[in-house]
Amino acid sequence: MDMNATEKPMLILKDIHKFYGKNEVIKGVSLEVRRGELVTFVGPSGCGKTTLLRLIGGFTDISSGDIILDGQRINDLPPNLRDTRICFQNYALFPHMTVAENVGYGLKINKWPKDKINARVKELLEMVELEAFGDRMIDKLSGGQQQRVAFARALSLEPKVLLLDEPLSNLDANLRLVMREEIRKLQERLHITTVFVTHDQFEAMAISDRLVVMKDGLIEQVGTPIEIYERPANEFIAAFVGYVNFMDGRIASIDEKTRTMVVDTQYGKFEINLEQEDIRNGDEVLMVVRPESVSLSLDCGGNRQNVLCGTLKTYMYAGSLAKCTVMVGDKKMIIDQYNPRDAVHFKHAEKVEVEIPRSVHLLKKKK
Amino acid sequence: MATAELSVKLQSSSGSRVKDFLNANMINILAVFLFLLLAFFLLYPIIAVLIKSFRGPSGFTLEYYRSFFSKNYYYQSLYNTLLLGAINTIVCLVIGFCLAYITTRGPWILRKPLKIISLVPLIAPPYLFALSLIILFGRNGLVTRMFDLHWELYGFGGVVISQTLAFIPLAFIMIESTLMSLNPNLEESAYDMGASEATILRTITIPLMAPGLLKAALLIFVMTIAEFGNAAILGGRTPFLAPDTYTMITGESDFNMGSVLSVILIAPCIIIFLIHNYLLEGKKFTTIGGKPVASEPRKITPLIKVPFVIITTAAAGAILVCFAVVVAASFYKILGVTHKAVLSNYLDFTSNQAIYNSIRVSLVAAVIGAVIGVLLAYVIVRGKFFGRTFIEMVSLSGFALPGTVLGIGYLLAFSAPPLKLTGGIMILALNCVFRFLAVGVEAGISKLHQIHIEIEEASSDLGASFLTTFYRIVLPIMFPAFIAGFIYTFMTAIVSLSAVVFLVSPGFQLAAVTIFDAAVYGEIGVASATTVKLVFIVMICMMILNYITKKTRLGSGMIKSAAV
Numbered sequence: 001m002d003m004n005a006t007e008k009p010m011l012i013l014k015d016i017h018k019f020y021g022k023n024e025v026i027k028g029v030s031l032e033v034r035r036g037e038l039v040t041f042v043g044p045s046g047c048g049k050t051t052l053l054r055l056i057g058g059f060t061d062i063s064s065g066d067i068i069l070d071g072q073r074i075n076d077l078p079p080n081l082r083d084t085r086i087c088f089q090n091y092a093l094f095p096h097m098t099v100a101e102n103v104g105y106g107l108k109i110n111k112w113p114k115d116k117i118n119a120r121v122k123e124l125l126e127m128v129e130l131e132a133f134g135d136r137m138i139d140k141l142s143g144g145q146q147q148r149v150a151f152a153r154a155l156s157l158e159p160k161v162l163l164l165d166e167p168l169s170n171l172d173a174n175l176r177l178v179m180r181e182e183i184r185k186l187q188e189r190l191h192i193t194t195v196f197v198t199h200d201q202f203e204a205m206a207i208s209d210r211l212v213v214m215k216d217g218l219i220e221q222v223g224t225p226i227e228i229y230e231r232p233a234n235e236f237i238a239a240f241v242g243y244v245n246f247m248d249g250r251i252a253s254i255d256e257k258t259r260t261m262v263v264d265t266q267y268g269k270f271e272i273n274l275e276q277e278d279i280r281n282g283d284e285v286l287m288v289v290r291p292e293s294v295s296l297s298l299d300c301g302g303n304r305q306n307v308l309c310g311t312l313k314t315y316m317y318a319g320s321l322a323k324c325t326v327m328v329g330d331k332k333m334i335i336d337q338y339n340p341r342d343a344v345h346f347k348h349a350e351k352v353e354v355e356i357p358r359s360v361h362l363l364k365k366k367k
Numbered sequence: 368m369a370t371a372e373l374s375v376k377l378q379s380s381s382g383s384r385v386k387d388f389l390n391a392n393m394i395n396i397l398a399v400f401l402f403l404l405l406a407f408f409l410l411y412p413i414i415a416v417l418i419k420s421f422r423g424p425s426g427f428t429l430e431y432y433r434s435f436f437s438k439n440y441y442y443q444s445l446y447n448t449l450l451l452g453a454i455n456t457i458v459c460l461v462i463g464f465c466l467a468y469i470t471t472r473g474p475w476i477l478r479k480p481l482k483i484i485s486l487v488p489l490i491a492p493p494y495l496f497a498l499s500l501i502i503l504f505g506r507n508g509l510v511t512r513m514f515d516l517h518w519e520l521y522g523f524g525g526v527v528i529s530q531t532l533a534f535i536p537l538a539f540i541m542i543e544s545t546l547m548s549l550n551p552n553l554e555e556s557a558y559d560m561g562a563s564e565a566t567i568l569r570t571i572t573i574p575l576m577a578p579g580l581l582k583a584a585l586l587i588f589v590m591t592i593a594e595f596g597n598a599a600i601l602g603g604r605t606p607f608l609a610p611d612t613y614t615m616i617t618g619e620s621d622f623n624m625g626s627v628l629s630v631i632l633i634a635p636c637i638i639i640f641l642i643h644n645y646l647l648e649g650k651k652f653t654t655i656g657g658k659p660v661a662s663e664p665r666k667i668t669p670l671i672k673v674p675f676v677i678i679t680t681a682a683a684g685a686i687l688v689c690f691a692v693v694v695a696a697s698f699y700k701i702l703g704v705t706h707k708a709v710l711s712n713y714l715d716f717t718s719n720q721a722i723y724n725s726i727r728v729s730l731v732a733a734v735i736g737a738v739i740g741v742l743l744a745y746v747i748v749r750g751k752f753f754g755r756t757f758i759e760m761v762s763l764s765g766f767a768l769p770g771t772v773l774g775i776g777y778l779l780a781f782s783a784p785p786l787k788l789t790g791g792i793m794i795l796a797l798n799c800v801f802r803f804l805a806v807g808v809e810a811g812i813s814k815l816h817q818i819h820i821e822i823e824e825a826s827s828d829l830g831a832s833f834l835t836t837f838y839r840i841v842l843p844i845m846f847p848a849f850i851a852g853f854i855y856t857f858m859t860a861i862v863s864l865s866a867v868v869f870l871v872s873p874g875f876q877l878a879a880v881t882i883f884d885a886a887v888y889g890e891i892g893v894a895s896a897t898t899v900k901l902v903f904i905v906m907i908c909m910m911i912l913n914y915i916t917k918k919t920r921l922g923s924g925m926i927k928s929a930a931v
Binding site: 057058062078079080081084085086088089090092093095096104105109110153155157193326 | 531550556558559560561566570571666
């Protein structure tokens with residue numbers, strides 16, 4: 001990480017704006033992508049992630065700002081002169097060519113000699129484990145195979161940056177997991193800088209070095225999957241990357257010595273670890289309580305710290321976890337109980353204990 | 368008592384049995400009825416032409432065919448027609464491709480205007496271009512006089528130019544839809560891999576469009592060799608098959624030779640459709656990518672952009688000029704010769720009488736056409752009987768047939784008992800109905816494919832009879848298709864020339880024929896004014912059709928097939 005940081009970034013976006021007529025779809029985006037890093041643009045549909053990818057690829061002109069690829073400003077270069085390669089969502093494989101012709105298309109265009117093309121195509125097909133399919137036509141391939149061909153084709157010219165536009169969205173669920181792993185493995189092996197676009201937050205977290213969460217043409221937060229999930233910058237991100245039980249509260253006291261603080265809510269006082277520097281005494285906050293971070297137990301007698309008493313409304317056992325709804329006062333909480341060994345007992349329970357962890361993340365409310 | 372009761376029961380059950388039978392087989396009965404209509408008004412006339420070409424005074428003979436292939440004149444006529452078709456097809460494809468490329472890939476500002484202008488000829492009868500060429504380049508033409516030129520418009524060149532202009536929309540529409548259905552990501556991928564614009568065109572776009580281009584080429588070829596008006600008006604002494612057929616019938620009353628010429632004219636159409644089906648079997652690259660999408664404009668290299676823009680704007684300019692001169696000419700006795708603007712061309716009694724007649728004929732044709740179209744569509748989509756595809760093929764075939772053939776066919780078939788129709792309005796109307804049935808049927812079919820059979824089944828399940836279901840459920844849903852079929856038949860019928868030119872009687876002139884005669888005799892003013900009136904009527908129809916299409920989401924395919 002430190003070694004990368006000292007290096008020049010591979011791709012720099014500087015205050016990118018994009019207008020379609022009067023409609024501003026990218027509203028000032030700045031970002032640095034390090035060498036060999038896999039960065040994912042993620043966000044709800046219409047957030048501008050695909051547009052941003054197309055801007056990087058050169059398919060659409062930026063309205064203002066700069067795109068710098070490996071130290072060179074590429075704003076005005078058309079796609080055929082940019083050292084970026086894109087993999088479209090629908091793969092865009094040429095249906096009138098064989099697998100090998102598809103993979104070798106870029107090499108041929110760039111006037112490689114025939115024997116070198118053949119060698120490179122062979123190498124690429126071996127890489128994506130399709131060496132036996134070179135002579136097949138595209139429509140004789142399965143979705144996953146097409147995806148690999150598209151990937152091989154994009155990699156054929158060893159681009160500086162690989163752009164992947166929702167590459168897995170046309171695959172069924174199981175295959176998506178397999179391909180996700182494969183893409184990541186190859187990407188790490190080839191150490192190729194990659195920008196990945198997806199609307200699937202879980203896919204984004206699983207595959208990326210860093211996530212760029214976007215909304216309405218703006219970047220909401222950039223960070224590692226852990227940072228985004230554990231320390232979301234705002235409510236939108238917190239809710240976007242997973243279910244959250246939000247709880248309103250106020251900082252009642254901060255104890256610098258024990259690095260703890262007390263949050264006062266209408267359900268009671270909670271002791272929370274002090275991990276955020278920007279929190280001050282008296283701040284209005286929103287507690288980000290993830291369903292799986294809460295522990296559930298049966299008795300509801302004692303009056304322990306951080307423990308609330310609630311009524312179990314639904315308990316849906318699903319093997320690896322049980323999804324529960326608990327009413328705490330008028331607050332409906334969703335709780336995921338992993339490894340639910342006591343399911344039998346919970347099935348008929350009414351009163352339950354809900355323990356809020358001390359590691360809860362707090363969002364400062366804007367005044 | 369008991370017996371009486373029993374007999375009543377029996378009676379009622381036998382009554383309901385008839386009803387049940389009718390109910391269950393209504394669609395088949397309808398199919399038989401419709402097939403008889405098709406057989407009588409579409410197949411029989413064509414067969415009549417075929418028979419006539421083989422039957423001399425003493426039975427079967429090949430004499431007429433021998434005469435066709437041994438006389439240099441006929442050979443020349445066939446040669447000219449095929450050459451015209453070939454040249455026209457190539458030029459139209461090139462212009463159509465440039466237009467479609469710019470309107471789907473080019474800069475935004477050019478897309479809309481070019482698209483509109485390339486579709487403008489649709490509102491005009493094809494022979495408008497012959498007329499405007501006469502006004503511009505004829506012996507007394509504006510350009511001819513201005514530069515004191517001594518050229519001959521009448522002949523092969525003139526026909527090629529007018530035909531090309533007339534068939535630009537067809538080429539454009541077909542190529543545009545092929546281009547639109549091409550996934551833009553394919554070209555972008557090639558672009559991304561380093562291909563230049565020209566390379567993308569050569570390696571991706573054109574290979575992928577090949578089936579679509581071929582289809583367009585074949586259709587344009589067939590339409591253009593069958594087209595009667597331009598060749599008849601501007602052909603001069605250069606023989607072409609379609610106008611020769613006309614002269615053979617009206618000039619020399621030689622029905623045998625006329626029939627032979629017709630059969631020869633059909634032959635390439637049939638051959639080409641066979642080729643078409645054979646070649647395009649299973650070749651559909653362009654369907655990959657699914658729904659049509661507008662591509663973002665690319666930075667097209669000047670090498671491609673400049674010639675494309677020149678070709679497209681030249682074509683668009685020519686189309687506009689042609690329309691403008693016809694409008695201008697309609698206000699002068701002879702444009703460029705007399706300088707006083709007059710309204711007399713518009714007030715011309717024969718012209719207005721002809722327009723009135725045309726409207727009457729077209730209305731009758733439209734009503735019958737729309738009804739038969741909807742019923743045929745229903746039978747084709749919902750029927751489960753043997754020969755359904757055959758009925759579909761026959762009902763769509765009127766379209767591909769040269770108009771002259773159906774004109775002669777009607778003359779041969781319906782000029783003598785049992786059904787003598789010549790001389791009246793009905794023969795004209797029926798001719799139009801069966802020639803232009805295709806679009807009404809297509810509209811109906813596409814509408815029916817949008818609704819699930821379950822809707823009708825639900826109705827029957829709730830106890831409705833076939834007729835009730837048809838009346839209460841099917842008809843309301845099909846209504847937009849009915850209206851579309853109605854308007855389409857109306858506006859096609861009102862400008863059509865090639866078939867009705869054989870069928871009009873001296874006392875009952877039609878507008879298209881009036882324009883044709885006036886153009887041939889050099890009465891440019893009247894011809895222009897009548898054309899403008901027709902254009903106006905068609906324009907209104909188009910607008911209504913467009914409105915309905917948008918309102919009811921009949922699918923853009925409707926308008927497109929209407930255009931074809």
